[in-house]
Amino acid sequence: MNREKLLLWTLAAINFIHIVDFMILMPLGPQLMRLFGISPSEFGLLVSSYTFSAGISSFFGAFFLDRFDRKKILFWVYVGFTVATLGCALSPSYGILLLARILSGLFGGLTSALILAIIGDVIPDARRGRAMGLVMAAFSVASVLGVPLGLFLAGLSDWHTPFFILTGLSLVSLGMIFRFIPNIADHLGQEVQRPHPLEVVKRVTSNSNQMRAITLSVMMMFGQFMIIPFLSPYTVANVGFTELQLTYIYMAGGAFTIFTSPWVGKMSDKYGKLKVFTIFMFLNVIPIAVITNLGVTPIPFVLMISTMFFVTSNGRYVPAAAIITGTARPENRGSFLSFNSAVQQMATGLASLIAGMIIGENALGQLTNFNLVGYIAIFFSLLCIPLARRVKVVS
DSSP, rough: OOHHHHHHHHHHHHHHHHHHHHTTTTTTHHHHHHHHTTTTHHHHHHHHHHHHHHHHHHHHHHHHGGSHHHHHHHHHHHHHHHHHHHHHHHHHHHHHHHHHHHHHHHHHHHHHHHHHHHHHSSSSSHHHHHHHHHTTTHHHHHOOOOOOHHHHHHHHHHHHHHHHHHHHHHHHHHHHHHHHOOEEEEGSOOOOOOOOOHHHHHHHHHHHEEEEEEEEHHHHHHHHHTTTTHHHHHHHIIIOOTTHHHHHHHHHHHHHHHHHHHHHOHHHHHHHHHHHHHHHHHHHHHHHHTTTTTOOOOOOHHHHHHHHHHHEEEEEEHHHHHHHHHTTTHHHHHHHHHHHHHHHHHHHHHHHHHHHHHEEEEEOOESSSSHHHHHHHHHHHHHHHHHHTOOOOOO
């Protein structure tokens, strides 16, 4: 295996661990709410704390990470991420876990920015698409293998176990960074005038087309992340699943998106991104409406609806990402996408925070008002359709 492949596999491993670290908390919701005696709003804060800190660090990181050798800064950022993940594993209380999640998000956001920067620096443009595809495939692998396996182990022991395993994998990844990523310092010798964060904000906010694209990003996050963090607690408390049976939902949803995601990409190129986006956005509201109104339901029906939810959610994201990316010209695309990514992370956190304030708990331990959250998510999702039509692709 040549050095380029070893580098890409190292970045994919880092991305996989970072994504599992973010995703694993949501299906662990039923255990954490029970053991710590926390309310849905407190659990929502636990989820959103990660995305808020990741959003802030990924935005500002784009403006100071370029001052260092990529390998060295990645190594030390990942040391911080590893320590924060170990902090999650050792957390004895809700307050300490919340602090550990904030630190995990802070370093996780910087990790994401560095992965993209290294691919841009090391991989030639002709091979960059495939390289990005390999590294980003970690998301699907995390859904299909990482999260279900973490849930399974948590079901056999307790919620600490997945974080101990992630800490161990992070230590292995640190060794891979040291061994397989070369020193990347060519950018340090170039006198590049990098925009100030406030200049980027001003440039984007003064461009009405880019503001519509960012608003589309925000609306899409609200349409999804008011639902996703509470899907597991609701499925256990109201639908009748055991905590171990939750693995079926993530395995089925992740497995199907591995096959449907490339297909949706091809359909977007063939029939038009806006048309495919509109179809999948309309289809997405069906499982949202059903899943947020379920009572005790047989497992096969729940799996059919939840898989449709994951497939249609992914299906609307693929063309939307292409539409949003196309609103920036190549010379400004990096700073625009950095800003958009940060806003997306913040919107994700805000969505789960608001949903947590709306959802309540009755005397039987069941979640209430999840149907109301579903209606709000549908409202935001449907708003995306006319908004996407007003976003113009310029490059």
